[in-house]
Amino acid sequence: MxxxxxxxxxxxxxxxxxxxxxxxxxxxxxxxxxxxxxxxxxxxxxxxxxxxxxxxxxxxxxxxxFPSKEAILHRALSRALDALFAVLEEEGARVGTPAARLEHLLRRTVEVLVVELPYVTLLLRVRGNSKTELWALERRRHFDREVAELVAATASTGALRQGLDPGLGARLLLGMVNSISEWYRPGGPQSAADLARVAASVGLNGISGAARSGAARPGDAMIGR
Amino acid sequence: MxxxxxxxxxxxxxxxxxxxxxxxxxxxxxxxxxxxxxxxxxxxxxxxxxxxxxxxxxxxxxxxxFPSKEAILHRALSRALDALFAVLEEEGARVGTPAARLEHLLRRTVEVLVVELPYVTLLLRVRGNSKTELWALERRRHFDREVAELVAATASTGALRQGLDPGLGARLLLGMVNSISEWYRPGGPQSAADLARVAASVGLNGISGAARSGAARPGDAMIGR
DNA sequence: TCCTTTCCCGACCGGTCGTTCGGTTCCCAT
DNA sequence: ATGGGAACCGAACGACCGGTCGGGAAAGGA
Known part of the structure; x- marks a missing residue:
């Protein structure tokens, strides 16, 4: 038949x-x-x-x-997480000033996000619906915590803008970087390395101490002259 | 029985x-x-x-x-979208310099996101799986496009950092702002207005022309002295 | 050539999905 | 008190879910 x-x-x-x-x-x-x-x-x-x-x-x-549908998800999430945690082990993320280490970490995170785009995208959408998703969520939290600690260390050098909570800064930073997965498509005009440099730079510039004040008044323009 | x-x-x-x-x-x-x-x-x-x-x-x-499960989703998404589009109609988003309008738009967007947190969160997770989701996705794209045009207008005044594509800047800005829905919980230490001011300020500061260069070299710290 | 392993199939399982339906209970204006 | 609409219920529907099973085709070494 x-x-x-x-x-x-x-x-x-x-x-x-x-x-x-x-x-x-x-x-x-x-x-x-x-x-x-x-x-x-x-x-x-x-x-x-x-x-x-x-x-x-x-x-x-x-x-x-694959033994189950969930096993497929597990393998995909593991691939994304392994790639991200490998960045934490790189020399540029371990030695140097906190600010330099943070720059390296952010830039390399974007590069990994782009190179492993589908797997990282899937990871960022996990909500904790199963054992596998909870496991991935916890591993991801570990990664985020490392970034937050680096932002806090940067803050202790006085390089963070006044009145900006380091934890909030880290969340905004990660949110911005992670959002790249929602629109980036391979083959576009952006190279991974260029995008990573620009995104890390924009993010760090945003939380840096260069701005005028921690909380603008309504109607204030925080940009331009 | x-x-x-x-x-x-x-x-x-x-x-x-x-x-x-x-x-x-x-x-x-x-x-x-x-x-x-x-x-x-x-x-x-x-x-x-x-x-x-x-x-x-x-x-x-x-x-x-409700006549169906999808109708529940439709009503929830509509509530979020209506609240967001209402911001576009506010005076502060329509008159003034592009930079000031952009600041108002971002700040008010964060405030709406916080006040209507569950509905906006749901909107940001929509992927286009049904007619309702495609409809919401398209309306959301309209909103994003308005923000992008405002960033482009700001760029034409020379206030954007060199080498930063306005479209990319808008995406990073929106990504950062939208990511707030993933961690903000009402009743926390942050008031909606304060968070909105800080987030808008950090975002605009990030894409503003104050930074040193559009693309840092690896190892450069874009932060601090 | 033949045999073993790898790869793949259709048929089927118990269970759950969104939805429908006829009937019951509750609230309230009359 | 009573009639009627709003709110709600359990049972049941066909469709589809993730997963299992026994067997057949294809590949590869001998």
Whole structure:
């Protein structure tokens, strides 16, 4: 039965007509397709059948490569977290003045975010709905805390603007950097390194002591002359 | 049948023991409970049964107030979008120098985000999975475009830092401001107005022309002396 | 050539989803 | 007190969910 009765999915469609056969999958190749779907429709809203179809497979075939849907998510989140924590170990993030270390950390974080865009994007959307998501959330909090401590250390050197709570500064900084995942698309005009330099610079400039006051009055323009 | 067999939910539990009867719902009161659940577990991951339980109702009772699950989402998103667009109509956002208008717009956006926190949070998590979500996404893009045009106008006065693309600046600005919804909780130490002033100030300071250069070299500290 | 391993399939499972429906309870104006 | 609409209920619907299973095709070493 089923001599050739398979309904073809996205991948198979693209290959159709060429002599090339549909690629056989290993976990990492399948992970790439799955994460793409998770981002497009959301993890919960993506069914195993849709995952299979997007890969040109039946849904039961997914289970040859992953033991469960949650295991796919775990592997994707782990990849993002490992890449981010690796930045913390880099020399530029460990030695030097707090300000220099913070600059390095932010810039490299943006670079990792861009290079591992789908995986980091998925990580940033996790809300803690399952054991895996809670685990990822906690690991991510560790990373954020390291950034916050670096901002606090920078503040203790007097380089932070007056009246700006270091914790708030760290959150605004991370929020700005993380938001890049919501619009950046590879192949655009921005190179990863350039974007990282500009974003880190804008962020640090924002929380630095150069501004006039910690709290402007309504109607004040904080920009220009 | 069902003499008193209802299983009580979150709201009913809290009311239990007091002489007060469980509140009867109107759409807006129910919306508040529903949005809270949507944020906690995600829209797709929240079932009608869970919505009902959180409100102390059976799941079928929800349909007395809303025609469908998606209608609840639509009403919540509409509330957030209406509040945001109202800011665009304020005098401070329409008259004055571009820089002053931008400051007003950002500051008031943060205030709206804080006051309507659950609804705006839900809006910022929409990914376009349904007709309603696509509609909200498009309205939100209109708002973002207004901000971007204001940043561009500010740039044309020479107040933007050299080498910073206005579009990129607007995205970083909005990303920073929007990220507040991910950690702000009412009742904390920050008042809405203070947070709005500081956040707008930090953001505008970041993209302003005060910094040294548009792209720092690796190892440079963009902060402090 | 043959045999083993890898890869993949359709059919099926119990359970849950959003939604519908007929009927019951509550509140309030009359 | 009573009629009627608003609020609410449990049961049930078809569809689909994540996951399982036994077996078949393809690949690769011998």
């Amino acid at each position: 089923s001599i050739c009765g398979r309904i073809l999915g996205d991948v198979a469609d693209a290959v159709r007509g060429a002599q090339i056969r549909r690629p056989r999958y290993d976990p990492d190749r399948l992970l790439e397709v799955a994460v793409q779907q998770f981002i497009r429709r959301g993890y919960e809203a993506t069914s195993m059948a849709q995952l299979g179809k997007a890969a040109g497979l039946g849904k039961s075939s997914i289970y040859h490569h | 069902s003499i008193c067999g209802r299983i009580l939910g979150d709201v009913a539990d809290a009311v239990r023991g007091a002489q007060i009867r469980r509140p009867r719902y109107d759409p807006d009161r129910l919306l508040e409970v529903a949005v809270q659940q949507f944020i906690r577990r995600g829209y797709e991951a929240t079932s009608m049964a869970q919505l009902g339980k959180a409100a102390g109702l059976g799941k079928s009772s929800i349909y007395h107030h």
